[in-house]
Amino acid sequence: MAIVEVINVTYKYPFTDSPALQNINLQVDEGEFVAIIGPNGAGKSTLCYTLAGFVPHFFKGELTGTVEVAGNESSQSTLHEWVLNVGLAFQNPFNQISGAKYTVFEELAFGLENIGVPRDEMRARVEGALELTGISDLADRSPYSLSGGQQQRVALASILVMQPKVLVLDEPTSQMDPIGTREVFGVIRKMAGQGMTVILVEHKVEWIAQFADRVIALKDGQILLDGSPPEVLTSPILEGSGFGISRYTSVARRAQELGLWKKDRLPVTLDEAVEGFSLALTLRHSLWSQRGALPSPTGGGEQPS
Amino acid sequence: MNIEIRDLHFTYPAGVQALHGISLNIASGEQVAIIGQNGAGKTTLVKHLNGLLPPTRGQVLVGDWDTTKHSVAKLAARVGYVFQNPDEQLFSKNVGVEVAFGPRNLGFTGEQVHSLVKDALAMTELSDKTETNPYDLSPTWRKMVALASVIAMDTPIVIFDEPTTGQDVMNITRIAHVIKALRERGKTVMTITHDIDFCAENFERVIAMAQGKVLLDGKTNEVLGQDEILATTYVEPPQLTRLGKRLGFKDVVRNQEEFLAALKK
């Protein structure tokens, strides 16, 4: 069942000549985990803002087409009604802290205070969000005293506490160090696993390949590809166009040209690459041993069955 | 220009000891990456090189200069430092003027400044944006302006602080090109980075730090092959290195060329 429907959306920011988004058509089913990839300037953030209602309500400009979430249309509702449909988190965790609250617990309650949720319900929802994002032990700390990864999880929790129907995340790990990235991805994966509809803009394709249901490639404001991770992430269209392709895919493509990769499909993840290259090495090894030439074993690889 | 770090200790005014006796030499023209988790002391170390921080104990020599004997502004003639957030240094009315700021401060003549700026803009693909206001550019291009501003200073040593954070593939490629160009000119290039693939593909020497000490220091292939030690500081080896290891390659590979060569064997 489609929970998000974007129909023929074209958008131009005020005072600009060319549209940031052109003829975007996209559907997301409830519970789907969709990843969006693309070079900087492709319109990924603009698309996030459009899904979250900030286009057109915050940024003004010219929007044509419709954006529907759970049957409601974004241009027909106010921004404040819309944020209850779509939660938005972005790159810099520091800028997502309200600055008005002293502890993480209160920071999470900030959104609920704004929309008039009664006190008891507030507490329950905040505690729920803290647990979901694994930061219950940080509840009494000042949001400003936390590490990047912790702050980003606070930002996520602050949005989750509003109980949106769809979660839109714009490069939440770009500013994180490896530990922070791991923490944030852990939370996203958990959310997706619990059936939340997630739309994630990311550069780290290896992770997307493992956990996303679908990948959309965006460039120059248009959708180039929309399909399963293996289809999209190994497509030759992405090579040299500014997309962050997995190094496993690139090296396998080169190896394929040299006859060193035998499978039809190119790998995106480490495991797929190991499997494919081991196979190629095994085939070559058995070929050579058939011809009677036994090269020194590479050792540790798979034994021919 | 060599860098000599002799038994460097540093404690922040608040009392935290960030560096516990670091001794290193970096020869002229070397390309060095410093890796390690947040809090390991990487930025603290590197800020000693241009005098932003003075040693609590020990000595730092840049060429024949002791860093405590020269102001940061004077050391800027020898050490260029590219900070992480370009917005925290851009202020001029257009890119050309912005990039000229550094060389002007260093006392180059008008003609020299002009040619240094032209050169730096060409290296960072900004030649067509000379008259644009930096804040009219996207964050991607503002990053390039920040880079150009330091390159134009023509310092023998250039330091990059987390240059690839938040950048897309195309910008990372541009940054890699800049580093290559600097290498070809014989500059010493140092970087602090979390991006282990970027590190593996562009730097010859890797220093891994943890808790204010040097954990590993050597050629890239050697250091990145030491998974167990790196794991203690939450650094995962580069993608192709991991692949090579899983496939049982004898040698540690760090980029596509090395991988394919090892594969062919």
Next chain:
Amino acid sequence: MNAFSMYVARESGLHRLHPLTKGSLSLLLLVTGLLLPGNWTSYFLVLFVILPVAYWGKILRNFIGIVWGISLPFILSVVIIQSLFWGKGTPIFEFWIIAPKQEGAIFALVSVGRIILVMAGFILFAMTTRPDTLMISLKQVGVPSSLAYIIVTTLQIIPRFQSKAFTILDAQRSRGLETEGNILTRARALVPIILPLVLSSLVEVEERAIAIEARGFNSKKEETSLIEIPDTNGQIILRRVFIVITILTIIARVTWQLLK
């Protein structure tokens, strides 16, 4: 000073007072100190009202240090300017072109008293009031959310600004900008530091605005609050008294000026 506001947590009666009680008290002290006649009213209020209240709030030592630290640059400028530029009068001593006059000195002292009063009044309030409880109480009396938010976050923003300024300073020094030396050198260093500070902050401000909108800020809905702020009838009456006295003082002063 706390990293993000001047608030210093203590167990004291002053801290437990409702934020608006403290706010209206500070306002009252300010207005009376500045508008009532008498050269030494400000000193009187500082010594006999503010300092004891600070003592009651268990912040006296920090308080004196901070007030002095913040007032000092203003005090120095006033004293210097008045000493050099006061017109006719009886000189205290003469040295080259510097001839501070008695009248100038007295005027300077009076001004200093006022400066200290204003700073002390504000700092007393800031040190004993949590910004978030202040925001809630402002909203409860009908102050629009956005205004309350701006007031409260400005307090938090100041240390943030400071740390940014230091980063910018480091970045520009690393580009060869001299910051030590004579006045002219330092003056030249101002633009490369202040401009990026303002510009980069604007970028952040926009992002923060989006972030809080995404959490329903200013949604015109009836707001609730997580924390309850303790209040008493006594304080409510006291606040009203303070406000009334403040208004009367202003009216009195304006009337007096008009009648002169």
